[in-house]
Every structure is written in C-alpha cells, then in structure tokens.
Amino acid sequence: EISQRLQRIGDRVEHGSRVADIGSDHAYLPTYLIQQGIAASCIAGEVNKGPWQSAARQIQSAGLTDRIEARLGDGLAVLEPGEVDVVCISGMGGSLIASILGAGEAKLVGVRQLILQPNVAAPLVRRWLMEHGWQLVAEDILEEDGIIYEILEARPGDPMLPYEDSTRTPADLVEIGPHLWHKKSPVLHKKWSLECAKLRMVLDQMTKAKSAEAESRREEMEKRLNWMEEML
Ligand code: SAM
CATH class of the missing domain: 3.40.50.150 (Vaccinia Virus protein VP39)
Incomplete structure (x- = not known):
C-alpha cells in the first residue's frame, strides 16, 4: 500500500x-x-x-x-x-x-x-x-x-x-548531491540526462527569439548546460 x-x-x-x-x-x-x-x-x-x-x-x-x-x-x-x-x-x-x-x-x-x-x-x-x-x-x-x-x-x-572532495567544488556538489555523486547511481545519471535534454530543447527554441534579454538568458542557460554536460 x-x-x-x-x-x-x-x-x-x-x-x-x-x-x-x-x-x-x-x-x-x-x-x-x-x-x-x-x-x-x-x-x-x-x-x-x-x-x-x-x-x-x-x-x-x-x-x-x-x-x-x-x-x-x-x-x-x-x-x-x-x-x-x-x-x-x-x-x-x-x-x-x-x-x-x-x-x-x-x-x-x-x-x-x-x-x-x-x-x-x-x-x-x-x-x-x-x-x-x-x-x-x-x-x-x-x-x-x-x-x-x-x-x-x-x-x-x-x-x-x-x-570535501578534490575533484569537485562544494558549489558543484551542492547542486548534484555529494553522496549521490560518489555513488554514481544510474538513476542520478538519468535525472541529469533528462535535465540536460530539457534545457537543450528550451535553448533551441530560444535561439529563434532575438531580444537582448532573451540573449543573455540564453547565454546563462548555455553555461549551465555546458556545466551539466561536463558533470555527467
Ligand atoms: N509527506 C507526504 C508524502 O510525502 O507523501 C505528503 C506530501 S503532500 C504532497 C504535502 C503536504 O504538506 C500537504 O498535505 C500540505 O497540506 C502539507 N504542507 C504544506 N505546507 C506545510 C506546512 N508549512 N506545514 C505543515 N504541512 C504543510
């Protein structure tokens, strides 16, 4: 139940x-x-x-x-x-x-x-x-x-x-979860892959928008996506 x-x-x-x-x-x-x-x-x-x-x-x-x-x-x-x-x-x-x-x-x-x-x-x-x-x-x-x-x-x-980890900053580990990170669970990997895919999709749609505001938001998201893909 x-x-x-x-x-x-x-x-x-x-x-x-x-x-x-x-x-x-x-x-x-x-x-x-x-x-x-x-x-x-x-x-x-x-x-x-x-x-x-x-x-x-x-x-x-x-x-x-x-x-x-x-x-x-x-x-x-x-x-x-x-x-x-x-x-x-x-x-x-x-x-x-x-x-x-x-x-x-x-x-x-x-x-x-x-x-x-x-x-x-x-x-x-x-x-x-x-x-x-x-x-x-x-x-x-x-x-x-x-x-x-x-x-x-x-x-x-x-x-x-x-x-305390020699390969990742505390800020990175706060985002991903220090224990989850060390366990490298497939579910964690799946969660991050899904988030990356979602972000990539949003980014693709944003590239078509042309305002300065959209551009700076797009850059920020791109940075996060790069960071996430690097973590994976
Ligand atoms: N904890 C259960 C679980 O994990 O299945 C129920 C989760 S339910 C989605 C969230 C519950 O938190 C709701 O019943 C809501 O009324 C209650 N809630 C929201 N804010 C609260 C607060 N400040 N103090 C006490 N309960 C709260």
Missing part, C-alpha cells in the same frame, strides 16, 4: 525514536513507522485542515491513536522543543522545506536526524543544511512511476565534511 518512496524514507529512521512527520497528509509514513516497529511514537503535522482530518482518520482506522498524534499547525510550530528525535519532511518543494526548517529552527534542538525528500530544488535544502550546522550524512535517489525522487538525511555535525 505504501509507496517505495515513503518506505525508503521510513527505513532511514533511527529505531526506537520519536518522530515528527511534517506535512504528513494521510499519515501513511507514521503508520508505516509504527507498524514496522521502527518508531516509538509519531506526531503527524499538517497545516491544512483537510489533510489533517485524513491523517486523524487514518490513525483511527489503523488503531494507532495511542502511538500517533495528528496536530494541526504550520511546519515545526506543532512541536515543543525536545519532543522528537527525528523530523521527516517529504513530498514538497525544496524551498518550502528549507523555509519550514528555517522558521522552526528553535524546535530542532535535540533533534538527531532530519530526513527530507524535496520534490524539486534539492540544492536549496542542501544549502540550508550546510549553512545551519547540519551534516548531510546520506542521500538516496529512486524512480517510482516515472518520477525521480531524492532523499536527504542529515545529522548535527560538520556541515562541510560531505563537500
């Missing part, structure tokens, strides 16, 4: 921990974490009433009201400091994930593990972690139903450590 994406997120969670799943929607991840004996307890946070109600219904129908609590509120505001060991945020854009973390930074005191799955803009999340004392300890990439997902796991630590 649960997607491979959520399973991969769940299987990273430290055993016996207290977990918050922020933007939990149907509370499928907390349900999995409790049913598999991974988490001791979960809080399912939701900012929207509809998803919060579906979370509550799911928890009720799974018979897990004593282990999972659905809370209505924005991001990490649903948490008290020290209340959880692990925070999961999945299925939203990277900029929203970074802004939730930034707005709720005080609630992250005592949190030992962040598991984040940005649908887009993963580099924004890597950069946030790097600039806020979180060490990216692992990354995963998978394809499910034709969509490629990246999962980032971070712990308090030396944020620059994963970016």
